[in-house]
Amino acid sequence: MNKGFLQAGHLPTLIAAFLYFDVSFMVWVLLGPLAVQIAADLHLSPAQKGLMVAVPVLAGALLRVVNGVLVDRIGPKRTGAIGQMIVILGLLAAWWFGVTTYAQILLVGLALGVAGSAFAVALPLASRWYPPEHQGTALGIAGAGNSGTVFAALFAPGLALAFGWNAVLGLAALPLILVFLVYLAMAKDAPNRPAAKSLAEYAAVLRNPDAWWFMVFYGVTFGGFVGLAASLTIYFNDVYGLSPVVAGYFTAACVFAGSLVRPIGGALADRIGGVRSLSVMYAVAAIALGIVSLGLPSAWLALAAFVPAMLALGMGNGAVFQLVPQRFRAEIGVMTGLVGMTGGIGGFYLASSLGLSKQYTGSYQAGFLVFAALAALALVGLTGVKRRWRTTWGAAAVTTARI
Numbered sequence: 001m002n003k004g005f006l007q008a009g010h011l012p013t014l015i016a017a018f019l020y021f022d023v024s025f026m027v028w029v030l031l032g033p034l035a036v037q038i039a040a041d042l043h044l045s046p047a048q049k050g051l052m053v054a055v056p057v058l059a060g061a062l063l064r065v066v067n068g069v070l071v072d073r074i075g076p077k078r079t080g081a082i083g084q085m086i087v088i089l090g091l092l093a094a095w096w097f098g099v100t101t102y103a104q105i106l107l108v109g110l111a112l113g114v115a116g117s118a119f120a121v122a123l124p125l126a127s128r129w130y131p132p133e134h135q136g137t138a139l140g141i142a143g144a145g146n147s148g149t150v151f152a153a154l155f156a157p158g159l160a161l162a163f164g165w166n167a168v169l170g171l172a173a174l175p176l177i178l179v180f181l182v183y184l185a186m187a188k189d190a191p192n193r194p195a196a197k198s199l200a201e202y203a204a205v206l207r208n209p210d211a212w213w214f215m216v217f218y219g220v221t222f223g224g225f226v227g228l229a230a231s232l233t234i235y236f237n238d239v240y241g242l243s244p245v246v247a248g249y250f251t252a253a254c255v256f257a258g259s260l261v262r263p264i265g266g267a268l269a270d271r272i273g274g275v276r277s278l279s280v281m282y283a284v285a286a287i288a289l290g291i292v293s294l295g296l297p298s299a300w301l302a303l304a305a306f307v308p309a310m311l312a313l314g315m316g317n318g319a320v321f322q323l324v325p326q327r328f329r330a331e332i333g334v335m336t337g338l339v340g341m342t343g344g345i346g347g348f349y350l351a352s353s354l355g356l357s358k359q360y361t362g363s364y365q366a367g368f369l370v371f372a373a374l375a376a377l378a379l380v381g382l383t384g385v386k387r388r389w390r391t392t393w394g395a396a397a398v399t400t401a402r403i
Helices: 003-008 011-028 031-042 046-074 076-097 102-116 119-127 132-163 165-186 199-205 209-240 244-260 262-272 274-292 299-327 329-361 365-391
Strands: none
Touching: 011 046, 011 076, 011 102, 011 119, 011 132, 011 165, 031 046, 031 102, 031 132, 031 165, 031 209, 031 244, 046 076, 046 102, 046 119, 046 209, 046 329, 076 102, 076 119, 076 165, 119 132, 119 329, 132 165, 132 209, 132 244, 132 262, 132 299, 199 329, 209 244, 209 274, 209 299, 209 329, 209 365, 244 262, 244 299, 262 274, 262 299, 274 299, 274 365, 299 329, 329 365
16 A cells, blocks of 8 residues: 555545445354354254345345445435444344244344445445545455455354354444444545436446446356355355354355455556456456365365455455446446445355255255356456457546556
8 A cells, every 4th residue: 555545535434434344244244154053043944044144145235226326315424324223223133132033034134234235335435535546446445344254254153152143143233333433433425426316317327338247247256255255154064064163264264365355456456457357367266166066075175266266256356346436436326336236146146046056956066166157257248348448438548547
């Protein structure tokens, strides 16, 4: 992080955006690390387990569009404050009243989905403070808040073993309350806030083919990241017989790899161009997930395959959002919501399809193989549009940033 970057924007807001994103993602995937204990208590089938961990991902995806609209209407800081209060109250209610049925745990998942929609707030909150040449770095730092998924995987299974998984829902509210107070004190809306748009203008964005391409690309990178983050504890426990705590540690190692490199992916895209870096990342992810789909004989070999997949997907998240603000700077709020939505839908697809694959084929291999194919198809699509991007909105006469 160079001196020019530090002077280019508003560091307290960037820090607040990161912390808000971090704790939000921690609770967004909370049901994944707790899934083994929850499934045992509620007697869930593999498909039910898959849907349970996928519901927060889908809810978060759909609510990102709502947040994208609210960001442009009432500002990112206020939108984020409202969302944080909803999540905190939802967790405290689940802890206080208890969760004893499958329907109730799905309702908890819906509340946790509000935390997942933080993506559509934290990124515009940070992005609007920084010029195009620093977008990859700024959004990489803010987006590194997906490291919160590491804390869920590391600590939730052990806390559930000690206090019960229902108590973990209440304990999770404590860091959220602390960060909420920090957020209120440090976050500040940028002065160059775009004018609010009509709903027709939001719909007009969808008439631009580049918007759909970004939605597809992020559906694979972020969808793969969050889908694996929500599912790997179940996978390591079911396939390799690891205890919930040890399976959580293995999951945390994978998630840590993917979240740590998101800022690196953004900074690398600033340096060599988002298209070039994203192309390499899709290739690596497709190969790694293809290897996983073969059914590796040990947990350690699976870990060795999942880590490069998560590294590629995590860096890909940063690379996509090095490109989005350059193409849609005036519509960054709604585009963050739309692109983030498809990222969440990709995660919902992966998490639920793994459960369905296990229930109907007896293994998870088909689910991983299909997602590897999706990464390969994304690479083909990116190859098809890169020349047009570089000669139109990415031309040197239009922007100082690399495409």
